[in-house]
Amino acid sequence: MDMLQQRSAKCAWGVRAAWLVLALLAALYCGWRFAGASPLETNLLALLPATEADPVAEKAVDTLASALGDRTVLLVTSRDDAHAKAAAKQLGASLQKSGAFASVTTELPPFDLSQIAALYQPYRFGLLGPADRTALTNASPTTLHDMLAQRIYSPLQGGLSTQLADDPFGWLERWLGNLPLATSNLDVEDNLLVSHRHDAQGDTTSVLLVATLPGSAYETKTQRAVHAALADAESALREAFPDLAVARAGAVFYAEAARSASEREVHVIGIASLAGIALLMMWVFRSPRLLLLGFVSTALGIVCALAATLLIFGKLHLLTLVFGASLIGEAVDYSIQYFVVYLGAGRDWDARRGARMVRPAxxxxxxxxxxxxxxLMWVPFPALKQIGCFAMVGIATAFASVLWLLPALLTRAPKRNPRRLFTGAAWLLARWQHALGGKRAWLVAALLLIVCVPGWLRLTSDDDIHLLIQRDASLVAQEDTVRAAVGVDNSAQFFVVRGATEEAVLQRAEALGAKLDALNGTADSVGGYQSVVQFVPSAQRQSEARALLARQVFNDPAALRATLLQAGFKDEVADAWLGAFAKPPVPFTVERWLAAPWSQPYRHLWLGAVGSSEANATQATGYAAVVIPQGVTPRNEPALIALAHGLPGVVFVDKAASVSKLFGEYRVDTGWWLGGTLALVCVLLMLRYGARGGVATTLPVLLAVGVALAIFGYAGATLNLFNWLALMLVLGVGANYAVFLREGCARDAADLGAVWTGVLLSAATALLSFGMLGISAMPALKSFGTTLALGIAVAVLLAPIGMPTGKSSGKTAGKTAGRPSESRRAA
Known part of the structure; x- marks a missing residue:
């Protein structure tokens, strides 16, 4: 006997050591990951799936996001012009000194606009504006003479001017004047970008500052550095200029706000769940040791889930982090079921036998x-895949720890037996099962069905992604202020133009531009657009322009030379200009434009080489560009979509609309999956409990899903994908309660009062943790939490329906369940 005890003790120590090693490895890995660059993913776009059928369009979304992601814009506003400018300079100097930014641009560096003209000057004979094309199509000697006279005696005054000797007719100068370089309300004053506005209180002056980040906007280190630098700089600024207002815009601010909000919610949900669960378990078990062991099992599940998620995905989404804090309530369920068996066994406790008793349930x-x-692993949303992985690893680890670790830790018999509590619970279960179970179960189901039908008929859905990703309201207001001052539209829709060659892309972009220009003056017009062809015409268009000049202007070189000399040009100037046209033509290219430093703010318009998505060329190399229209509204968007459909190689991209559409499709699919999974669960339970028992055990969670949907309908709440996914979890979690009761009835000498106590406690902890998600500021998690809380509450109330007839009072409590007063005296 002593040898058996020694062997058992050694085995117990081996199990403890193995779990300790696992816990240390998982904890050390998590600590190592968080010690370096934060693995927390704060990019809200990273929560969304690839929605575009064309991968080139998906690349365009990423390119535009990254092009703007490392920029931060600040707007300093005051009613005193001098104060606004002085404050902007002080703010820029403070931010540059802080080291939180790679660069801060307040005063514009000296830039000679003639550099732009110099870039295009060698290619000037292929560059003609629309007005000059029209004028030259029917040109006559008189027309050319008038053009020349206007150029000489009324030169265009502006930065993008050309030398008279290089551009005697002004064609290049007028073409340069059409470049979309100044598409905002900003003016340059004292080397500052300034916007003047007038409102009811008077005039305001706003000065724009642009800063670039040293790293990704979604790195925690960068966010904290920017937050601290701005807080210090703005504090000093308000002391010197009390009348000042500073507005900010940039991905780093949204990322920092989202990270801070998620950390607060993790603390609130985690601490509240832990405290509530601890109080409930202490009230029921009256044992700090059981409380500690329950949290040991739960902590193992959480830390292993965290390590596995980081190992598999590399990053941890905000949704996963907050959801992980709520998983405490479900992970502790398994240990609770083990503890009620432990307390019910009294002095006859055997740890291994106890594990065998709870293993089936x-x-x-x-x-x-x-x-x-x-x-959740099936849905193509990165964050939901992470949540699915996190939860599956967490609850599987908690399950394993209950079966193998807790028996090694809980070897001594309990010092007390909460007989009074268990007897009272048995009496309550007997009464409740009598009201719901047996033949009455079908009557209850029918009544609930009748009550639910009107609610189901009132159900509506809304899959708008904007309702599910909530941005900080104050930051949105500040961004709107910046956009209003600058005069830039807040449009996230654009065209993607692709082709087999660069030339094909440029030609198609020109065709698209012509269609957009044709919309002007109609109800579907847009307020302009940005396109790479505004900077780099296609070789075909340049060739056509040159051919037009050759036909209409240079067809008689002698007469043209005489016209120039008559206008006062020197012989060598006229000969040089005529000789320049006679040289073999070389078209201006995208590569030449991209190499110019001043093209940097517009380079996102050219995507470059991409995988072609055209038919039968899925693996070929193609090229692509984006065209960004301004003033896209729900009214003109259908026309833009139709326009794209009518042009080869052109697609209209609206990421928000694409995600919303995908949400709707998966919401419908999830409804079918929910029905299929319910049927699968019913079949599995029928294999274990028989046909009648399987249906009865499935009925509570089926009714829970139906009642939750009816409540949403009566409340007038709209459903989205996250509500339906939460119903899948209601099925997964809510089915446990009827299973626990059914398995308790199947165990010899089981105290159903203890089992029912464990079920109620499990449901209470799940409601406490998942219900806390209902107060989350993240709308997606709020939908999750509200749906889970409703479903779990109904599932536990209806769980006794699944009990076999005649088993309501259990075996050990059956004799006294109907006489609670006698049971209390006996206890």
Whole structure:
């Protein structure tokens, strides 16, 4: 006997050591990941899936996001012009000194605009504006003479001017004047970018500052440095200029706000869940040791889930982090079921036998939960895949720890037996099961169905992505202020133009531009657009322009030379200009434009080489560009979509609309998956409990799903994908309660009062943790939490329906369940 005890003790120590090693490895890995660059993903776009059928369009979304992601814009506004400018200079100097930014541009560096003209000057004979094309099509000697006279005696005054000797007719100068370089309300004053506005209180002056980040806007280190630098700089600024207002815009501010909000929610949800669960377990078990062991099992599940998620995905999304804090309530369920068996056994406790007793119930419960979470792995949303992985690893680890670790830690018999509590619970269960179970179950189901039908008929859905990703309201207001001052539209829709060659892309972009120009003056017009062809015409267009000049202007070189000399040009100037046209033509190219430093703010318009998505060329190399229209509204968007459909190689991209559409498609699919999973769970339970028992055990969670949907309908709440995904988890979690009761009835000498106590406690912890998600500022998690709380509450209330008839009072409590007063005296 002593040898058996020694062997058992050694085995217990081996199990403890193995779990300790696992916990240390997982904790050390998580600590190592968080010690370096933060693995927390704060980019809201990273939560969204690839929605575009064309991968080139998806690349365009990423390119535009990254092009703007490392820029930060600040707007300093005052009613005193001098104060605004002085404050902007002080703010820029403070931010540059802080080291939080790679560069801060307040005063514009000296730049000779003639550099732009010099870039295009060698290619001037292929560059003609629309007005000059029209004028030259029907040109006559008189027309050319008038053009020359206007150029000489009324030169265009501006920065983008050309030398008279190089551009005697002004064609290049007028073409340069059409470049979309100044598309805002900003003017240059004292080397500052300034916007003047007038409102009801008077005139205001706003000065724009542009800063670039030293790293990614989604790195925690960068966010904290920027936050601290701005807080210090603005504090000093308000002391010197009390009348000042500073508005900011940039991805780093949204990322920092999202990260801070998620950290607050993790603390609130985590601490509240822990405290609530601890109080509930202490009230029921009256044992700090059991409380500690329960949290050991839960902590193992959480830390292993965190390590696995980081190992598999590399990053941790905000949704996963906050959801992980709520998983405490489900992970502790398995240990609770083990503890009620432990307390019910009294002095006859045997740890291994106790594990064998709860294994069937926990196994079935784990299977149903894994089925619910597995659906999240199927949905193509990165954050939901992470949540599914996190939850599955967490609850599987908690399950394993209950079966193998807790028996090694909980070897001594309990010092007390909460007989009074268990007897009272048995009496309550008997009364409740009598009201719901047996033949009455079908009557209850029918009544609930009748009550639910009107609610189901009132159900509506809304898949708008904007309702599910909530941005900080104050930052949105500040960004709107910046955009209003600058005069830039807040449009996230654009065209992607692709082709097999660079030339094909440019020609198609020109065709698109012509269609957009044709919309002007109609109800579907846009307020202009940005396109690479405004800077780099296609070789075909340049060739056509040169051919037009050759036909209409240079067809008689002698007469043209005489016209120039008569206008006062020197012989060598006229000969040089005529000789320049006679040289073999070389078209201006995209590569030449990209090499110019001043093209940097517009380089996102050219995507360059990409994988072609055209038919039968999926692996070929192609090229692509984007065209960004201004003033896209719900009214003119259908016309823009139709316009894109009518042009080869052109697609209209609206990321928000694409995601919303995908949300709707997966919401419908998830509804079908929910029905299929319910049927699968029913079949699995029928294999274990028989046909009648399987249906009865499935009925509570089925009714829970139906009642939750009806409540949403009566409340007038719109459903989205996250509500339906939460219903999948209601199925996974809610089915456990009926299973626990059913398995308790199947165990010899089981105290159903103890089992029912464990079920109620499990439901209470789940409601506490998942219900806390209902207060989340993240609309997606709020939908999750509200739906889970409703479904779990109904599932636990209806769980006794799944009990076999005649088993309501259990075996050990059956004799006294109907006489609670006698039971209390006996206890």
């Amino acid at each position: 926990l196994g079935v419960a784990l299977t149903t939960s894994l089925l619910g979470y597995a659906i």
